Amino acid sequence: MTQTATLAVASVAPHADTAPVIRDSRPLRLITCGSVDDGKSTLIGRLLWDTKAVKEDQAATLRRDSGQQNDLGLPDFALLLDGLQAEREQGITIDVAYRYFATDRRSFIVADTPGHEQYTRNMATGASTADLAILLVDARAGLLEQTRRHATIASLMGIKQFVLAVNKFDLVGYDKAVFDQISTEFKALALSLGVRQVTAIPMSALKGENVVYSGRSVIPWYEGPTLVETLELATLRSGQSTGFRLPVQRVSRPGESFRGYQGTVAGGAVKPGDSVAVLPSGQVANVKQIVTFDLVRNAAVSGDAITLVLDRQVDVARGDMIVSLDAQPQTGLAFDAQIVALQPDGIVPGKRYWLKAGSRRQRVQVEPVQQLDLKSGKWQAAEMLQMNAIGKVHLAFDETAIFDPYEQNRGTGAFILIDPDTNNTVAGGMITARRSELGGLNAHDGRVILSLPADLADELLATELLASRRDEVEARRLTTAAARQLLDDIDG
Known part of the structure; x- marks a missing residue:
């Protein structure tokens, strides 16, 4: 948060209203992904450049490293992201590069992820913490297999907000038919992945059209938001859809009179007096006190690093989890x-x-x-x-x-x-x-538990082998409801 706040700059896009804006206190985390050469690094470089997140010394170094500048008189924006020597030599992204930028309305943490298939694992790393994914597509090539791969991974990682950036749109003459075809195809893909929130934007990352500033002078038929306007309105992924969660990282014992359990809240909220359970033991206690490095607090929420003091002595160790009593994992x-x-x-x-x-x-x-x-x-x-x-x-x-x-x-x-x-x-x-621990075939204390439909179990028990050893076999009958629940658990 501190790093992000230091990059706050003047407003980068004109807004109709002039009333003061309250900035969202938490940064939006996003990733850019797509196939090789779709322009991911250039897009983020343009975002950083136009939001004034590039300091003067960085800009001077960028101009120097760019060598011969392009026809627009601008440096190579991709160099702001491609930090590894191998990336600069090959002109590709290998590692995940994180950068920070801000507008008057919001701050952002953006991850530039690799496009090559062999670095898919790095892309998955970037997606694991993101609230939103920007999927870039070269307007000349349309959707490629790697675009589909990245969209699939992003959806599996729980990202439900997609921005389809139809990039290099100037190279297809700003043709609306091209944009419509690509966006329709991508929205069908997103829908098949369970993603319904898709914003498609025609843009040129190199020229900056519809990135931070509007491109209506060359794309008059597009009436939607720019990329930055879309990001400013995006929602954060909630970490509080479950009850209170505190994975214990350390047991603090500075003296005989104090025993606290330290960790970062991974979900929900807690306050003194709340009843909690310690897992996996299942011991129950009440919260006596919530302590941070400099004060005693009356509440803690997801993302807070705290020391939790309980009202009684319980056995808690590193790796245990303290959770809400009425909403357990x-x-x-x-x-x-x-x-x-x-x-x-x-x-x-x-x-x-x-x-x-x-x-x-x-x-x-x-x-x-x-x-x-x-x-x-x-x-x-x-x-x-x-x-x-x-x-x-x-x-x-x-x-x-x-x-x-x-x-x-x-x-x-x-x-x-x-x-x-x-x-x-x-x-x-x-x-x-x-998964159910009762269904299917399970071994326990030298015995095997076999769950079967009642009619099949009766036939098996009637066989000569089991009939001769009937005293060694225990048969439990389940109600219809219990059997149905058991089968549901087995099926997952």
Whole structure:
């Protein structure tokens, strides 16, 4: 927040009203994505340049590094983002570059993500914290496979606000028919991904048309907002769709009279007197005090770093989670998830990985189930996931795991997988649902629990083998409602 505030500048786009504007206190996080050479770095460079976020010394360095300037007498804006030597040499984006800029109405954190397929994992990293995605399309080429891939990943990461930037529009003569065709095709894709909030904008990032300033002088038929106006009106993704969540990062014991539990609130809100539960143990207590580095507070909300003091002695350790008593996350030994494979070896079925979620690290076995075919947009059966693959998996834990579905809370629904042999991060993922621990075939204390329809169970019990060992078999009958719920849990 402090860095963002220091970049506040004068208004960058004219507004009809002259009344003072109250700036949104939290920055909007956004990503730019799309295929190679669609102009992502140039677009962000133009945003920084026209919002006066480029300081004088940076501008001088940019002009020097640009060498021969373009026909417009402007430097190469992409150099503001391409910081790695390899990026400048190859003219591509490899790593995720974060930049800050602001208008009178709002501040922004923007991530420039790679367009090459082999760097898809870096794009997924940028999308994991974004509120909005800008999908760039070269007006001459239209939608490409990488555009579809990035749109799919952004939607899987929970982004529900898309801006379709039909870039290099000057190179197609500002043809409205081209814009209409591309925007119609993209909106159909977004709808298939469950994204209904799409703003399509024809623009030229190089010339600055419809980026910060209006391009109506050359695109008179377009009456929509500029990119900056769209960003100023975008909404932040809420982190409070669940109850209070505090993943415990540290237990503070400065003296015998004080015991506090430190962490960053990952959802909801809390105040003194609230009843909370400590997971996975399930112990219950009340909040006695909320302490920060310089004061005692009467409340804390998502994003606050706090020390929580409870009214009684309970067993709490790093990796536990303190939650609302009446709105708890899901706990269990088995969960469904979607992941993006990040390493050349991919995800090996049956291999045991470390799963890290917040401050909690656990052993987990991963079973790939399906992989997304980005060309057709359909899920297909898969036994292994290669690098950059997007897949659905089953997670089986040795100890109780604690999650919210990612759609409800990104902070407590996201995780990474770590290879215990190399310590490399091999995948990033999000929880979709808890799996039933009663359905299907389960082993427990030397016995096997097999859940079957009643008629099939009766036939099996009547076989000669089981009839001769009937005393060793326990059959439990479920009500219709309980059986239906069990099947729903199994199906996920």
